[in-house]
Amino acid sequence: MASTVLNAPNSVQRINGLDWGSDVGLKRSPNSNFLCVRTSANVRSPRLFVVRASEERDAHMKKLGRSDAECEAAVVAGNIPEAPPVPPKPASPAGTPVVPLLPLSRRPRRNRRSPAMRASFQETNLSPSNFVYPLFIHEDSATIYPHRLGTWVLFQSVSKARDVGVNSVVLFPKVPDALKTPTGDEAYNDNGLVPRTIRLLKDKYPDLVIYTDVALDPYSSDGHDGIVREDGVIMNDETVHQLCKQAVSQARAGADVVSPSDMMDGRVGAIRRALDAEGFYHVSIMSYTAKYASSFYGPFREALDSNPRFGDKKTYQMNPANYREALIETREDESEGADILLVKPGLPYLDIIRLLRDNSPLPIAAYQVSGEYSMIKAGGVLKMIDEEKVMMESLMCLRRAGADIILTYFALQAARCLCGERR
Numbered sequence: 001m002a003s004t005v006l007n008a009p010n011s012v013q014r015i016n017g018l019d020w021g022s023d024v025g026l027k028r029s030p031n032s033n034f035l036c037v038r039t040s041a042n043v044r045s046p047r048l049f050v051v052r053a054s055e056e057r058d059a060h061m062k063k064l065g066r067s068d069a070e071c072e073a074a075v076v077a078g079n080i081p082e083a084p085p086v087p088p089k090p091a092s093p094a095g096t097p098v099v100p101l102l103p104l105s106r107r108p109r110r111n112r113r114s115p116a117m118r119a120s121f122q123e124t125n126l127s128p129s130n131f132v133y134p135l136f137i138h139e140d141s142a143t144i145y146p147h148r149l150g151t152w153v154l155f156q157s158v159s160k161a162r163d164v165g166v167n168s169v170v171l172f173p174k175v176p177d178a179l180k181t182p183t184g185d186e187a188y189n190d191n192g193l194v195p196r197t198i199r200l201l202k203d204k205y206p207d208l209v210i211y212t213d214v215a216l217d218p219y220s221s222d223g224h225d226g227i228v229r230e231d232g233v234i235m236n237d238e239t240v241h242q243l244c245k246q247a248v249s250q251a252r253a254g255a256d257v258v259s260p261s262d263m264m265d266g267r268v269g270a271i272r273r274a275l276d277a278e279g280f281y282h283v284s285i286m287s288y289t290a291k292y293a294s295s296f297y298g299p300f301r302e303a304l305d306s307n308p309r310f311g312d313k314k315t316y317q318m319n320p321a322n323y324r325e326a327l328i329e330t331r332e333d334e335s336e337g338a339d340i341l342l343v344k345p346g347l348p349y350l351d352i353i354r355l356l357r358d359n360s361p362l363p364i365a366a367y368q369v370s371g372e373y374s375m376i377k378a379g380g381v382l383k384m385i386d387e388e389k390v391m392m393e394s395l396m397c398l399r400r401a402g403a404d405i406i407l408t409y410f411a412l413q414a415a416r417c418l419c420g421e422r423r
Helices: 055-059 068-076 108-112 115-120 151-163 193-204 236-253 267-277 295-304 325-336 347-359 370-381 387-401 411-418
Strands: 003-007 025-028 034-038 047-052 131-138 168-174 209-214 257-260 284-291 340-344 364-368 405-408
Touching: 108 115, 131 151, 131 193, 131 411, 151 193, 151 411, 168 193, 193 209, 193 236, 209 236, 236 257, 236 267, 257 267, 267 284, 267 325, 284 325, 284 347, 295 370, 325 340, 325 347, 340 347, 347 364, 347 387, 364 387, 370 387, 387 405, 387 411, 405 411
Parallel strands: 131 168, 131 405, 168 209, 209 257, 257 284, 284 340, 340 364, 364 405
Antiparallel strands: 003 047, 025 034, 034 047
C-alpha cells in the first residue's frame, strides 16, 4: 500500500461547509487508482492524503459518476459511500479436510505472515560492523598463497573491506623459519613483520581498528604457543613473560586491541599490567577465553605453517567435551582485566557463546575458524549447498547465540551481500 502526501491549495479551506481543521472525509479521486482522504487536527497547513488502493479492491469499487463537489456534499450530508466488499476467501485445494477451528488463543504464525512483519519482529541483526577480517601477512610480497598478503595486496584487501563497512582487521604473521627460535624472541621485535604492518596500515588508514594475535606459535621453532621444556612441557610463567613484551611491542606500533590466544594461565592480568606500565592503558585486551583444542583449525595452521613440531596443544587449549570449564576461564579473564571475551571455534561451540553471553556483561567475540569456512566453501563448489545462504545463516547463528563481533574469513563476501553487492 503506497501513499503520497499533497499540500492542499491555500484557497481551499472549506468546501461546502466542511471544515478542514476538524473533520475527516473520504472521497473518490478522479483517478480511479486512488482513494482520497482528508484529515488533519488543529494544523495550520491542511493536507490531502492520497492512498493508492490495491487493484483487487479497486475492481470492486462502484463507479458513482459524481463530481468531487457532489462527493463532498454527500459526505457532509451523511451519505457515506459503501466500503469495498471483503475479498473472497481463497479456495483450498481439493481434498482438504473440513475441520473445526483449533481453540488457539495464540498463533505465532500471525507474526510471520509477510516479509514486512517478519522484518519488524526480527530479533537478531547482522551488520558489516560486526565483522573482524583476519589477514595473513608475510614478508615476500611476490609470494602467491591464499590469504597470505604482501603490502600491496594488503592495502587492496583493507580498502575493499572498508568500502563495504568492515573497518576492523586482525593480523596473523607468516614468519620465515630463519627467524624462529625456541623462545620466540622475534615476537617482540619492534621492526618485525607485525609492528611494521601495523604502522603501515595506521599511516594509510588512521581510523582502522587493528587487532593483533599475542602468542608464540608463529615465532616458535617448536610450533607451540609457549616455550617448550626439554621434556615436552609447555612452560606457563616464562611464556607469559614473553607475551607481555610481545603485547607492548604491538601496542607501541599502534595496535588497538591485543588478543592473547595462547591459553596460558594468568596472561591477561600480566599483559594488562605491562600495557599500563608503558602508558598503553587505552589499548584493549580481547582474550581467547574459551579456545578449544579443536580439529577445525587445520587450514589456518597450514597457511601460517604453525603446526606443532611434536605432540598437540591439549595441555593448554580446552577439552572440546567441557562446558562448565569455560566459566572458570571467563571469571579469571574478567577479574584480570579483559575487555572482550572470545570463543573459538564458532559454530560447533554455539552453546559456549551463549554460556558466556549469559554469564558476563563483557562483549563476546566468536571466531568462525578456517575449517568452518573451508567446509562451506567446498560445499558451495560441489553444489551441495547454496554457499551464500549458508554463509549468511552461519553468521546470523553466531550473532543469535550472543556474539557481538565475529572474526570470519567471510567478512568481505558477507559484507558485500549485506550491502547488496555481488562480486
